[in-house]
Amino acid sequence: MRMVDVAIVGGGPAGMSAALWCADLGLDTLLIERSVGLGGQLANIFNPITNYLGATAANGDELRARFLDSIRDSKFERRMETHVTNIDPASMSIHLGDGSETKSKAIVLATGVRRRRLDIPGENEFRGKGILESGARDRQLTLGKRVMIVGGGDAAMENALLLSEFATEVLVAFRRKEPTARSEFVESARGRNNIRLLSDTVVTTISGNAKIESAELKNIRDDHTSREAVDAVLIRIGVEPNSELLDGKVELDERRYVVVNGLAETDLPGIFAVGDVANPIAPRSTRPPEPERPPRSRRSATLRRSELDPTDRLHRCP
Numbered sequence: 405m406r407m408v409d410v411a412i413v414g415g416g417p418a419g420m421s422a423a424l425w426c427a428d429l430g431l432d433t434l435l436i437e438r439s440v441g442l443g444g445q446l447a448n449i450f451n452p453i454t455n456y457l458g459a460t461a462a463n464g465d466e467l468r469a470r471f472l473d474s475i476r477d478s479k480f481e482r483r484m485e486t487h488v489t490n491i492d493p494a495s496m497s498i499h500l501g502d503g504s505e506t507k508s509k510a511i512v513l514a515t516g517v518r519r520r521r522l523d524i525p526g527e528n529e530f531r532g533k534g535i536l537e538s539g540a541r542d543r544q545l546t547l548g549k550r551v552m553i554v555g556g557g558d559a560a561m562e563n564a565l566l567l568s569e570f571a572t573e574v575l576v577a578f579r580r581k582e583p584t585a586r587s588e589f590v591e592s593a594r595g596r597n598n599i600r601l602l603s604d605t606v607v608t609t610i611s612g613n614a615k616i617e618s619a620e621l622k623n624i625r626d627d628h629t630s631r632e633a634v635d636a637v638l639i640r641i642g643v644e645p646n647s648e649l650l651d652g653k654v655e656l657d658e659r660r661y662v663v664v665n666g667l668a669e670t671d672l673p674g675i676f677a678v679g680d681v682a683n684p685i686a687p688r689s690t691r692p693p694e695p696e697r698p699p700r701s702r703r704s705a706t707l708r709r710s711e712l713d714p715t716d717r718l719h720r721c722p
């Protein structure tokens with residue numbers, strides 16, 4: 405069985421950065437990534453990245469290319485397309501999807517976050533047939549169409565503003581009485597005559613044939629159900645951490661993010677967590693592409709810690 409000094413699970417920015425440092429320190433380092441390429445969420449950023457000190461980029465791919473350049477000559481082993489299925493802290497072993505096992509003196513979890521799902525009928529079936537992955541990337545597809553956005557946070561509202569420039573109508577369904585997005589986004593949305601905000605509303609089914617034709621809605625106050633004809637659906641209901649590998653083994657917070665100290669240590673010696681999986685308040689502020697930017701107030705210029713709800717406000721980028 406292979407034995408290394410450090411095994412890093414996840415090849416996003418945090419995992420790459422950890423691998424670079426460990427290799428630099430002369431440690432025998434193994435980086436394990438389930439996807440075909442490194443970069444993690446960078447593959448899903450289709451708008452300019454303007455808040456990374458020293459490196460603006462047109463999109464995630466461009467920043468990813470720079471990161472790859474930085475680690476090109478770094479001497480750590482990479483195992484791509486390899487899913488880590490279990491971590492056993494007692495034996496410090498890492499179980500891989502192909503049935504093999506690796507042992508390590510230290511384990512770094514860098515598995516990031518994933519978008520939350522609705523888990524309703526149609527959500528899987530219409531992926532690629534009307535479910536939009538990104539408002540920024542897919543906006544031309546909504547030209548002259550009716551779009552349903554699910555969620556009431558910044559990501560939902562920012563996408564509504566963006567897509568209202570292309571779609572004939574944008575419906576925004578959210579389960580609360582009021583959207584939780586920052587007020588200037590909500591005010592801008594209310595000022596557009598082709599954006600309709602549907603409060604107290606959940607989407608229960610996405611229907612159609614070859615592509616999306618409608619969404620079924622339920623008002624959670626009076627249980628009234630209705631159907632809206634729509635061509636596309638964008639789901640922005642927040643993110644959740646990929647922390648299952650350490651669930652029940654180290655301390656997680658109430659939202660299942662890994663709890664770490666300032667040294668990225670969990671409460672188990674030798675087990676570390678870095679990046680989004682251990683950082684429920686990591687801000688993801690970026691500038692959406694044209695068209696017009698909603699007006700910024702002084703209040704929005706600084707994200708107040710109390711406003712940060714990672715399930716809704718962060719990962720708001722279109």
Ligand SMILES: Cc1cc2nc3c(=O)[nH]c(=O)nc-3n(C[C@H](O)[C@H](O)[C@H](O)COP(=O)(O)OP(=O)(O)OC[C@H]3O[C@@H](n4cnc5c(N)ncnc54)[C@H](O)[C@@H]3O)c2cc1C
Pocket residue numbers: 413414415416417418419436437438439442443444445446448449450452453454455456486487488489514515516517646649678679680681686687688689690691719721722
């Ligand atoms: C649309 C969008 C726009 C954004 N804009 C900005 C921005 O402008 N500025 C900014 O600072 N941030 C932005 N972010 C956030 C930024 O991309 C993340 O903060 C960053 O990618 C987090 O890096 P990470 O390495 O912690 O996790 P991730 O990037 O999520 O990487 C985790 C990696 O772990 C892998 N993995 C997960 N589980 C396993 C497993 N069991 N086995 C093997 N591998 C596994 C995944 O495949 C993935 O490659 C944006 C994100 C999105 C989605």
